[in-house]
Amino acid sequence: KAGVTQTPRYLIKTRGQQVTLSCSPISGHRSVSWYQQTPGQGLQFLFEYFSETQRNKGNFPGRFSGRQFSNSRSEMNVSTLELGDSALYLCASSLSHNPGSYGYTFGSGTRLTVV
Amino acid sequence: GESVGLHLPTLSVQEGDNSIINCAYSNSASDYFIWYKQESGKGPQFIIDIRSNMDKRQGQRVTVLLNKTVKHLSLQIAATQPGDSAVYFCGGGGSYIPTFGRGTSLIVHP
Numbered sequence: 001k002a003g004v005t006q007t008p009r010y011l012i013k014t015r016g017q018q019v020t021l022s023c024s025p026i027s028g029h030r031s032v033s034w035y036q037q038t039p040g041q042g043l044q045f046l047f048e049y050f051s052e053t054q055r056n057k058g059n060f061p062g063r064f065s066g067r068q069f070s071n072s073r074s075e076m077n078v079s080t081l082e083l084g085d086s087a088l089y090l091c092a093s094s095l096s097h098n099p100g101s102y103g104y105t106f107g108s109g110t111r112l113t114v115v
Numbered sequence: 116g117e118s119v120g121l122h123l124p125t126l127s128v129q130e131g132d133n134s135i136i137n138c139a140y141s142n143s144a145s146d147y148f149i150w151y152k153q154e155s156g157k158g159p160q161f162i163i164d165i166r167s168n169m170d171k172r173q174g175q176r177v178t179v180l181l182n183k184t185v186k187h188l189s190l191q192i193a194a195t196q197p198g199d200s201a202v203y204f205c206g207g208g209g210s211y212i213p214t215f216g217r218g219t220s221l222i223v224h225p
Contacts, residue, residue: 004158033212035215039217040217041217042204042215042216042217042218043159043204043206043214043215043216043218045212045213045214048212056211056212058212090158090159092158104161104213105161106151106158106159106160107158108156108157108158109158
């Protein structure tokens, strides 16, 4: 079965712009979680969506937002980009909300560079 | 909240040696701990997990040890191979969404 698909793989944006990243979960998975990965901070949780509802949110400013569609695909948006937003953004899907250790499958990520 | 971190950013080993990657966590709220492997250009892949009521769990060439007294977790890789070169990071989860450390880059020299 197809894995978690994230598009685009790479993005270069200018400070002040906004960006939208997409994540298609594994077929049948209803939960999508987003993480930001940087060398200095590691993997940091952004938010989780389950059945089109945001279930959990990490400690990120309001410039970071997301949504989930009825087909479980999810998008995250970052507005007014800052240089510090440069990172690898990872999406993980699971069958259910907070499925435990076995349940998360990660995509390959979107590498965002802000210049 | 939970805080999970790794001790060393880089670990270099010779092919065939055993590797030990360490991790510390800040509180005892986790129901489980996980290890992920991330190769260059790829997303993290699940390696092994351990429930918080266990001390040791073995997989294929990997062993995870949990020491709740000192809040320490380790991943042991036996007979390390070049294909094991990657970033390894630990995470903890339970009633909350998993949190992860920064990662240790394992470099395997032939």
